[in-house]
Amino acid sequence: xDHNSIRHKLSEYIDGTISxxxxxxxxxxxxxxxxxxxxxxxxxKTVEHVRTIEEIEPPAWMTQKIMAKVRAEAxxxxxxxxxxxxAFVVNxxxxxxxxxxxxxxAFYMYRxxxxxxxxxxxxxxxxxxxxxxxxxxxxxxQNRAKDFLLRSNQVPQKPGYKALDMxxxxxxxxxxxxxxxxxxxxPAAAKxxxxxxxxxxxxxxxxxxxxxxxxxxxxxxxxxxxxxxxMAEGDQRSKGMARAAKTKAVLREENxxxxxxITVSVKDLDAAQKEVEKAATASGGKIIRTALPAVKxxxxxxxxTDKFSDFLAKLKTIGDVKENAPAPTDREGYxxxxxxxxxx
Amino acid sequence: MSYxxxxxxxxxxDNDATLVLSSQKGDMAAFESLVIRHQKRMxxxxxxxxxxxxxxxxxxxxxxxxxxxxxxxFRGEAKFTTWLTxxxxxxSKNRLKQIRSRQGHVSCSLDDPLWTDDGELTRDPPSxxxxxxxxxxxxxxxxxxxxxxxxxxxxxxxxxxxxxxxxFSYDDIGGMLNMREGTVKSRLFRARAAVRxxxxxxxxxx
Numbered sequence: 001x002d003h004n005s006i007r008h009k010l011s012e013y014i015d016g017t018i019s020x021x022x023x024x025x026x027x028x029x030x031x032x033x034x035x036x037x038x039x040x041x042x043x044x045k046t047v048e049h050v051r052t053i054e055e056i057e058p059p060a061w062m063t064q065k066i067m068a069k070v071r072a073e074a075x076x077x078x079x080x081x082x083x084x085x086x087a088f089v090v091n092x093x094x095x096x097x098x099x100x101x102x103x104x105x106a107f108y109m110y111r112x113x114x115x116x117x118x119x120x121x122x123x124x125x126x127x128x129x130x131x132x133x134x135x136x137x138x139x140x141x142q143n144r145a146k147d148f149l150l151r152s153n154q155v156p157q158k159p160g161y162k163a164l165d166m167x168x169x170x171x172x173x174x175x176x177x178x179x180x181x182x183x184x185x186x187p188a189a190a191k192x193x194x195x196x197x198x199x200x201x202x203x204x205x206x207x208x209x210x211x212x213x214x215x216x217x218x219x220x221x222x223x224x225x226x227x228x229x230x231m232a233e234g235d236q237r238s239k240g241m242a243r244a245a246k247t248k249a250v251l252r253e254e255n256x257x258x259x260x261x262i263t264v265s266v267k268d269l270d271a272a273q274k275e276v277e278k279a280a281t282a283s284g285g286k287i288i289r290t291a292l293p294a295v296k297x298x299x300x301x302x303x304x305t306d307k308f309s310d311f312l313a314k315l316k317t318i319g320d321v322k323e324n325a326p327a328p329t330d331r332e333g334y335x336x337x338x339x340x341x342x343x344x
Numbered sequence: 345m346s347y348x349x350x351x352x353x354x355x356x357x358d359n360d361a362t363l364v365l366s367s368q369k370g371d372m373a374a375f376e377s378l379v380i381r382h383q384k385r386m387x388x389x390x391x392x393x394x395x396x397x398x399x400x401x402x403x404x405x406x407x408x409x410x411x412x413x414x415x416x417x418f419r420g421e422a423k424f425t426t427w428l429t430x431x432x433x434x435x436s437k438n439r440l441k442q443i444r445s446r447q448g449h450v451s452c453s454l455d456d457p458l459w460t461d462d463g464e465l466t467r468d469p470p471s472x473x474x475x476x477x478x479x480x481x482x483x484x485x486x487x488x489x490x491x492x493x494x495x496x497x498x499x500x501x502x503x504x505x506x507x508x509x510x511x512f513s514y515d516d517i518g519g520m521l522n523m524r525e526g527t528v529k530s531r532l533f534r535a536r537a538a539v540r541x542x543x544x545x546x547x548x549x550x
Contacts, residue, residue, distance in 0.1 A: 008533060010533075011529065011532055011533035011536055011537075012529055012533075015507075015514075017514060017529075041550075042540050042544070042550045043536055043537070043540055045540075045550040046536055046539050046540040046543060046550065047508055047536060049485060049489045049539075049543065050489060050493065050504060050508040050509060050536075050539060051508050051509065052486075053486060053489055053490060053493075053509065054486060055384065055388050056387060056388055056391055056397065057384065058383050058384050058387045058401070058404070059401060062383050062387070062401065062404070062405075063376065063379050063380055063383060065405055066379050066383065066404070066405050066408045066409070067372075067375075067376050067379065069405055069408075069409045070372070070375060070379075070408065070409055070412045071372065073409055073412060073413060074370075074372070074412070077413075
């Protein structure tokens with residue numbers, strides 16, 4: 001190494017961070033070179049001077065001031081955490097409970113709406129079309145309607161459903177003497193819809209499909225409604241009216257009127273329920289609803305009239321069957337039947 | 345003045361580690377102990393870089409607050425002293441930039457020539473104040489050394505402060521200044537040579 005290289009290494013040499021070989025080489029050179037030895041001496045003296053500079057002392061208040069700032073920072077951080085805590089730890093569960101509550105309400109609403117959809121499903125278009133030209137038998141149907149009037153009068157309807165009833169405005173009003181008592185006691189706002197004809201009320205008590213048909217016939221033929229009770233309409237032009245009739249049919253069902261009401265006396269209610277469901281399915285029927293929370297041990301079944309007797313026979317194998325209201329099986333279409341199971 | 349290496353430093357580092365651990369758990373007294381232990385050293389680092397006592401005190405306060413804020417991020421991979429010094433260094437350099445920026449807003453210097461009313465340039469009469477060298481001669485060795493360090497550019501000053509005044513290793517300095525060890529050695533050699541030349545001028549000989 002030349003003089004310049006040696007002098008560049010002197011800084012590291014002083015700090016002792018040089019390799020053994022380099023150290024030996026530098027020391028050999030320094031022994032022979034006075035200028036480089038002087039440079040080393042000066043550099044050592046310089047480093048010594050720098051290292052012996054007196055330190056300055058911090059002011060007496062330094063620690064307190066630092067800690068005051070640190071504590072202020074800690075408090076600020078704490079308040080931030082508290083805000084976050086209240087936002088996520090306190091508010092979040094409240095919001096979660098609210099969401100669960102809303103979900104539960106939605107579920108129960110859906111469960112109430114679902115049977116309506118199912119009951120709408122079996123509306124047979126073919127049957128409707130087939131029955132459409134049956135206006136010739138209007139008179140006998142009117143008599144049958146009167147029979148159902150008597151039956152429906154046994155099961156009073158809630159005034160609340162009257163208000164929801166969507167009858168057409170041009171429907172012929174019934175004589176005041178024959179108006180439903182419940183309708184008479186309904187609120188004033190509901191009154192325009194609460195004046196059904198006696199025959200119509202009877203027909204509504206019969207079955208979903210039949211009440212829909214009768215509504216449809218009213219929409220088409222106006223004042224001749226009583227004569228058209230069991231006439232299938234299915235007129236696509238009066239879809240709105242049909243929808244109203246469907247709604248009414250469901251409301252009637254909710255109100256407790258069915259095409260037939262059957263009581264089955266069994267020993268094991270749970271087993272019987274499964275067997276009834278099985279029998280209904282085997283007979284081509286559809287289970288609209290089972291085991292309402294309010295009314296247990298009841299099954300609502302929608303079944304075609306031609307399969308009704310088959311279904312009835314199957315029920316008899318399950319338990320003692322009692323028909324509270326006999327089903328009108330002499331028509332084509334669907335019957336909505338309520339089967340109540342009692343323990344014998 | 346030097347913080348010696350060896351057994352004392354190891355035990356200090358262990359104590360620091362314990363105090364840091366307690367501070368991380370929210371022990372304010374432990375952090376206060378760290379402040380008491382290190383505030384003087386940090387003040388000296390800041391002061392030698394900024395050359396202003398009040399500004400250095402501000403920087404040290406900010407450095408400890410910053411350390412407290414980030415104490416949970418300190419994983420103990422480096423020594424607490426190294427970590428804290430890095431914070432102090434960075435804050436000192438930022439403060440120095442601010443100070444220089446403030447000074448830079450002065451549009452003219454007292455040494456600049458002045459335009460007279462008749463459009464001629466005049467210069468200030470030669471100052472009767474002693475020159476820098478004259479002043480250095482009158483000061484004691486300590487003052488002269490300090491002035492020589494003060495006269496260094498910041499990038500050289502920080503290296504000589506960290507190595508010769510605070511006794512950090514080349515490796516630590518490289519980590520703190522984010523530079524390779526070779527660069528640290530080179531800068532240190534230049535810084536020492538500059539101080540040596542300055543002192544030779546001030547004192548005549550070393």
